[in-house]
Amino acid sequence: MRDVAVIGLGMHPWGKFADKSVxxxxxxxxxxxxxxxxxAWREIQxxxxxxxxxxxxxxxxLNGNDVIDDxxxxxxPVYNLSAGCAAGGNAFNVGTMLVASGQHxxxxxxxxxKMPKGFIQTSGVEETTxxxxxxxxxxxxxxxxxxxxxxxxxxxxxxxxxxQLAKIAVKARKNAVHNPYARFRKETSVEEVMGSALVSxxxxxxEICPVSDGAAAVVICSAAExxxxxTTPLWVAASSVATARFDDGIPxxxxxxxxxxxxxxxxxxxxxxxxxxxxxxxxxxxxxxxELQDNTVxxxxxxxxxxxxxxxxxxxxLLESGQTLPTGRLPINPSGGFISFGExxxxxxxxxxxxxxxxxxxxxxxxxVPDAKVGLAQTLGLGGNGTATILKR
Amino acid sequence: xxxxxxxxxxxxxxxxxxxxxxGSRCATCGTPYFPKxxxxxxxxCGASKLEDAGFGPDGTIWSCAIQDYxxxxxxxxxxxxxxxxxxxxxxxxxxxxxxxxxxxxxxAIRPDTKVRLVVDTLCHDEAGNEVVTWKFQPVAAEESA
Numbered sequence: 001m002r003d004v005a006v007i008g009l010g011m012h013p014w015g016k017f018a019d020k021s022v023x024x025x026x027x028x029x030x031x032x033x034x035x036x037x038x039x040a041w042r043e044i045q046x047x048x049x050x051x052x053x054x055x056x057x058x059x060x061x062l063n064g065n066d067v068i069d070d071x072x073x074x075x076x077p078v079y080n081l082s083a084g085c086a087a088g089g090n091a092f093n094v095g096t097m098l099v100a101s102g103q104h105x106x107x108x109x110x111x112x113x114k115m116p117k118g119f120i121q122t123s124g125v126e127e128t129t130x131x132x133x134x135x136x137x138x139x140x141x142x143x144x145x146x147x148x149x150x151x152x153x154x155x156x157x158x159x160x161x162x163x164q165l166a167k168i169a170v171k172a173r174k175n176a177v178h179n180p181y182a183r184f185r186k187e188t189s190v191e192e193v194m195g196s197a198l199v200s201x202x203x204x205x206x207e208i209c210p211v212s213d214g215a216a217a218v219v220i221c222s223a224a225e226x227x228x229x230x231t232t233p234l235w236v237a238a239s240s241v242a243t244a245r246f247d248d249g250i251p252x253x254x255x256x257x258x259x260x261x262x263x264x265x266x267x268x269x270x271x272x273x274x275x276x277x278x279x280x281x282x283x284x285x286x287x288x289x290x291e292l293q294d295n296t297v298x299x300x301x302x303x304x305x306x307x308x309x310x311x312x313x314x315x316x317x318l319l320e321s322g323q324t325l326p327t328g329r330l331p332i333n334p335s336g337g338f339i340s341f342g343e344x345x346x347x348x349x350x351x352x353x354x355x356x357x358x359x360x361x362x363x364x365x366x367x368x369v370p371d372a373k374v375g376l377a378q379t380l381g382l383g384g385n386g387t388a389t390i391l392k393r
Numbered sequence: 394x395x396x397x398x399x400x401x402x403x404x405x406x407x408x409x410x411x412x413x414x415x416g417s418r419c420a421t422c423g424t425p426y427f428p429k430x431x432x433x434x435x436x437x438c439g440a441s442k443l444e445d446a447g448f449g450p451d452g453t454i455w456s457c458a459i460q461d462y463x464x465x466x467x468x469x470x471x472x473x474x475x476x477x478x479x480x481x482x483x484x485x486x487x488x489x490x491x492x493x494x495x496x497x498x499x500x501a502i503r504p505d506t507k508v509r510l511v512v513d514t515l516c517h518d519e520a521g522n523e524v525v526t527w528k529f530q531p532v533a534a535e536e537s538a
Contacts, residue, residue: 032394110509118465121466126467127401128401131428134401134404135491136466136467137400137467137468138404138515138527139403139468139491139492139493139526140459140460140464140479141468141479142464142465142468145458145460145464147483148483150456152504153455153504154454155504156456156503156504197461197462199461200458200459200461201459202458221462246436247435251481251491252456253488254491255416255425255427255489255491256489257424258488258490259489262483354491379403
């Protein structure tokens with residue numbers, strides 16, 4: 001397999017853009033990534049795109065075809081990847097494979113989405129053979145409630161307080177102040193977070209990510225192409241995809257088996273992250289900055305533990321002692337994370353790659369992790385999809 | 394005439410010694426399933442051999458949450474909306490299952506509380522029927538009632 005370089009990063013800011021189409025958002029991101037790479041559109045040999053259920057793609061998730069139409073139809077192959085909120089990470093993985101395998105030398109990876117208002121609705125399948133439909137009509141368990149279950153169990157296990165949950169949101173916004181691409185860029189306080197509406201106790205409005213519109217794009221290429229274009233390429237140390245394990249104890253559907261130790265862990269995310277670390281030959285100590293999928297503040301506590309970055313129950317201490325700030329021992333989400341961006345679901349995995357890229361180049365301004373050399377990005381999507389990427393400079 | 398109808402057919406039953414969830418269990422590897430499945434899904438199971446099984450009524454709350462805002466469709470509830478509690482319950486017979494909580498003080502519900510499976514009102518339909526579903530009731534609250 002060949003080495004894969006990242007040479008172009010581009011984003012449209014996250015927010016709500018009623019007067020712009022998803023094509024317009026993608027255009028801004030793709031143009032920026034091509035310009036950053038010093039690559040013309042006609043030089044792109046393949047596109048790997050995240051498929052959206054919510055916007056563009058002609059109802060079939062053909063979002064990569066939309067980008068090709070808009071940029072100019074050159075006859076190149078397109079791969080539209082569907083993996084819920086992990087689709088951006090999944091597209092990046094497939095893009096790297098296209099380069100690593102020798103199939104293509106210059107590939108664009110893109111994700112863009114405009115989200116409908118309000119909490120994400122279920123699939124719309126109304127059949128009692130559909131477990132998700134049954135779960136909603138028999139009980140009524142919207143997405144944030146799943147996060148609340150996980151968080152409440154942690155509070156019972158480790159004594160996590162509501163104030164600590166609020167502090168994670170405060171930290172996220174503190175980072176986002178310095179990120180021109182984030183949607184929520186005003187500092188907040190523990191009092192303000194605790195005063196925001198309860199969504200699903202113990203989680204409050206400011207502690208979960210809302211839906212947003214946004215787009216991000218990345219240009220990747222072979223080592224030979226990278227050397228022609230830049231003296232400072234970034235390298236894909238590993239890109240990994242996993243699905244959930246049968247016995248992880250996570251209450252995804254109506255019911256499952258009680259795991260032997262009664263514990264639960266997000267096996268799709270852990271599988272991808274541990275797989276990436278193994279492939280890269282880099283352990284938690286070798287990673288300088290992490291962009292993880294914080295749909296809710298809870299994940300900033302649970303994920304580092306599930307991946308072996310700290311001991312179970314230690315994450316609250318890392319938070320309280322400032323170790324997860326850009327200047328700390330384990331910087332988490334210097335971008336401001338999903339809490340500050342909101343979720344344009346299928347573009348998320350690529351905004352993370354862009355942020356890691358800027359961090360590793362030293363271009364992250366006031367949110368810069370000092371001397372960051374290696375970064376990890378992780379996504380988790382509906383259906384038990386997980387992805388992880390490790391970049392190095 | 395208005396009556397009492399289950400929210401979905403074939404998912405639960407009321408028996409002389411309490412409510413049961415209707416599912417299946419693999420005779421080869423022991424994995425429990427709710428609702429019923431056609432084939433055992435345990436990746437290490439050598440031979441799928443599913444038998445009908447009832448689950449409950451005794452269990453322990455693994456975790457719980459409160460639905461503080463009205464859930465989107467197709468969730469069903471009576472108006473005006475009143476927040477309800479939900480739990481992930483580990484049943485003594487090995488099933489980890491979700492359900493609403495039946496309790497007067499939903500904010501007092503904690504993980505690791507002992508509960509019992511019951512059949513209780515979910516909402517009322519347009520014809521005035523009482524629509525019922527399975528729920529979990531804290532054991533201590535039930536005994537002191």
